[in-house]
Amino acid sequence: MTDPSLATLNARKRPHPVQWVIATALVIIAIKLVAAPSGPSLSNIAMAQPSGMVGARGVFAFPGQMAKGSYGLYMVDADTMTIWAYEYLPQKGCLRLAASRTWRYDRYLENYNTCDLPPAMVEQMIDQQRQERLKTSEDETP
Helix, strand or coil: CCCHHHHHHHHHHCCCHHHHHHHHHHHHHHHHHHHCCCCCCHHHCCCCCCCCCCCCCCEEEEEEEEECCEEEEEEEECCCCEEEEEEEECCCCEEEEEEEEECCCHHHCCCCCCCCCCHHHHHHHHHHHHHHHHHHHHHHCC
16 A cells, blocks of 8 residues: 555656756757857847937827826927827826927027926017127127
8 A cells, every 4th residue: 555645745756748848948058059159140249220219300109107197198299399298088088188389499598497488488588589699799799
């Protein structure tokens, strides 16, 4: 008569077929690594890829967090110099336009930072800034 605990111990000692497959795969990989010719070859050299963002044109979309527990989609149109954002409303299952703005004139500002600044006002400020610079340069010229 055999002891039942001894039978289960013997059953556990035998490797599962998956373990044989894994062991065989590791042996094949090891043989390939040892048998591979030394030195770099074209198949294992990392080649640099051109960056798609340098001087990029068109519309780009980026998912992101808008607030705690609120997510959305930020979009940038590099050609028309516009950025806009959609907020995802899970209770309605839709996207809502949260903000939109052009930065065409923003890039000319030197010292300004506020939330309530419409693009038309920025354009006026840039024109005023340019006129003051022209006036200053004319006054300094003999």
